[in-house]
Amino acid sequence: MICAILKESFSCKVEFMCIKPVIELRNIDFVYPPSLQAKEKPVFKGLSLKVEQGSILVVNGPSGSGKTTLLRLLSSMEEPGGGSIYFEGRDYREFDPPALRRKISMTPQIPVMLEGDTRRNLCLGLNKPAPDEALLSWMGRFGLEPELLGKRAESLSVGQKQRACVIRNILVDPVVLLLDEPTASIDPASSERFVKQMVRLSKERGLTLVWNSHDISVVGPVADRVISIDRICDDN
Amino acid sequence: MIIDPGWGDLSMTVALFAVVVALSVREGLSVEKDLVVATIRTVVQLFFIGYIIKALFAVNTWYVVTGALLLMMTYAAKAGLGRMKRPFPGFYLPMWVGIASGTVFTTAVVTGAVLKADPWYRPDVMIPLGGMILGNAMTGGAIAADRLVTEMRARKNEIELWLILGRDYRFAAREAKREAVRAALIPTINTMMTVGLVHLPGIMVGQMLGGVEPVVAAKYQIIIMLMVASCVTVASSVFATLALKRFFTPRQQLKHWLID
Numbered sequence: 001m002i003c004a005i006l007k008e009s010f011s012c013k014v015e016f017m018c019i020k021p022v023i024e025l026r027n028i029d030f031v032y033p034p035s036l037q038a039k040e041k042p043v044f045k046g047l048s049l050k051v052e053q054g055s056i057l058v059v060n061g062p063s064g065s066g067k068t069t070l071l072r073l074l075s076s077m078e079e080p081g082g083g084s085i086y087f088e089g090r091d092y093r094e095f096d097p098p099a100l101r102r103k104i105s106m107t108p109q110i111p112v113m114l115e116g117d118t119r120r121n122l123c124l125g126l127n128k129p130a131p132d133e134a135l136l137s138w139m140g141r142f143g144l145e146p147e148l149l150g151k152r153a154e155s156l157s158v159g160q161k162q163r164a165c166v167i168r169n170i171l172v173d174p175v176v177l178l179l180d181e182p183t184a185s186i187d188p189a190s191s192e193r194f195v196k197q198m199v200r201l202s203k204e205r206g207l208t209l210v211w212n213s214h215d216i217s218v219v220g221p222v223a224d225r226v227i228s229i230d231r232i233c234d235d236n
Numbered sequence: 237m238i239i240d241p242g243w244g245d246l247s248m249t250v251a252l253f254a255v256v257v258a259l260s261v262r263e264g265l266s267v268e269k270d271l272v273v274a275t276i277r278t279v280v281q282l283f284f285i286g287y288i289i290k291a292l293f294a295v296n297t298w299y300v301v302t303g304a305l306l307l308m309m310t311y312a313a314k315a316g317l318g319r320m321k322r323p324f325p326g327f328y329l330p331m332w333v334g335i336a337s338g339t340v341f342t343t344a345v346v347t348g349a350v351l352k353a354d355p356w357y358r359p360d361v362m363i364p365l366g367g368m369i370l371g372n373a374m375t376g377g378a379i380a381a382d383r384l385v386t387e388m389r390a391r392k393n394e395i396e397l398w399l400i401l402g403r404d405y406r407f408a409a410r411e412a413k414r415e416a417v418r419a420a421l422i423p424t425i426n427t428m429m430t431v432g433l434v435h436l437p438g439i440m441v442g443q444m445l446g447g448v449e450p451v452v453a454a455k456y457q458i459i460i461m462l463m464v465a466s467c468v469t470v471a472s473s474v475f476a477t478l479a480l481k482r483f484f485t486p487r488q489q490l491k492h493w494l495i496d
């Protein structure tokens with residue numbers, strides 16, 4: 001049987017008694033439904049976790065440990081087999097899933113761009129396109145050249161796409177932003193800039209960040225809390 | 237003048253059959269066995285249905301006619317799904333409702349408004365027309381079903397992106413649905429483009445051989461072409477609309493494990 005254990009690595013922010021968790025997981029069990037090829041093993045068993053409002057939570061763990069799965073549960077893209085998840089004190093099941101996903105916005109590990117230019121792709125989450133000035137200002141903050149705005153989005157590099165995806169999620173104006181290895185394909189200098197911008201954003205807007213990273217050297221220093229997921233296997 | 241082929245005359249079609257089998261053997265197509273079975277089935281099924289229809293034409297009650305059509309629909313839904321490359325769970329009801337809507341709507345317009353059948357359930361109008369419409373609805377539904385699964389698989393990331401951005405599942409999968417309906421319609425549109433130029437439809441040929449005036453036969457063919465277009469469109473869009481739900485959980489999560 002496999003189970004996931006959360007280890008508190010360090011916690012550097014004074015936690016006030018009155019801070020309410022924006023997201024809380026209670027006793028989550030999760031197994032991927034069996035596919036045609038194989039029977040799945042549980043990814044989480046009895047996982048509990050609180051995410052404080054406005055904090056930066058870094059999720060660390062080796063590849064295959066369940067970081068992406070955790071974010072998919074948080075964004076309601078997977079349904080837990082047992083236990084409950086709460087957003088601002090209310091059970092996920094009380095929310096309309098699309099409305100919930102606009103509040104808890106996920107940037108997937110593999111960036112997805114659709115037909116059309118970057119401009120269109122940045123505005124996919126909006127009902128009407130944002131003005132170019134706004135888009136350009138966001139792009140500038142994340143180190144994307146203005147020329148990219150009119151370029152076919154699919155021709156961007158993976159690192160550029162990843163940052164464009166993050167901007168796309170920010171434009172939806174979520175309460176919680178879930179980032180799945182956002183700096184995996186960016187050079188160290190850009191990574192640093194990205195981390196700085198995210199911290200600034202979190203401060204400015206009180207945005208809560210759940211940040212997956214297999215390498216905590218980049219984001220660890222700015223985290224309010226780092227948790228590690230270890231997958232312990234014993235084939236009984 | 238109607239030529240009614242006698243039983244002996246009919247058996248001369250064996251020549252056609254022999255050529256097909258000979259070619260299959262020579263070219264190593266290894267479809268001889270299937271061909272024999274298919275031919276026997278064609279002969280038996282058509283004669284069987286010929287007599288059934290003859291009997292149906294004789295009964296003049298609305299419930300027998302409606303009952304026969306319902307039975308055919310139920311079989312058509314099953315057969316339509318049987319043609320899928322890989323079966324997909326939960327498609328039966330959408331397929332049945334799709335075929336039924338396409339058939340009822342189209343048959344009602346053609347028998348009611350165009351041909352003004354009196355009484356409305358006239359079996360010699362309802363059974364052949366209804367059956368034909370049904371067959372086309374089934375083919376359309378089968379194409380839509382296959383294509384829908386293919387498109388959902390190919391667009392998995394796009395669909396999940398829309399969901400993540402807070403769109404509902406109908407919006408997220410609307411391109412896949414559009415492609416499925418379009419694919420179902422393309423053969424019909426292509427046929428309509430070339431009908432009369434490249435080929436004469438079997439029914440028109442059959443009618444003319446049966447002694448019907450060519451212009452009258454043409455009128456019937458026009459009705460039939462539009463009928464096919466209508467039933468395919470209605471059946472495939474109703475099917476795709478209902479079937480789309482089967483790819484998602486009640487919490488609007490893509491059941492990615494079904495299409496991986």
Ligand SMILES: Nc1ncnc2c1ncn2[C@@H]1O[C@H](COP(=O)(O)OP(=O)(O)O)[C@@H](O)[C@H]1O
Pocket residue numbers: 032040043061062063064065066067068069070492
């Ligand atoms: N779509 C899926 N279907 C079945 N199993 C999956 C799927 N995605 C991930 N898994 C399994 O779940 C476990 C956790 O994966 P994941 O959450 O992607 O880990 P990480 O993001 O930490 O690399 C792995 O064992 C992986 O094989």
Ligand SMILES: [Mg+2]
Pocket residue numbers: 064067068069109180
């Ligand atoms: Mg991952």
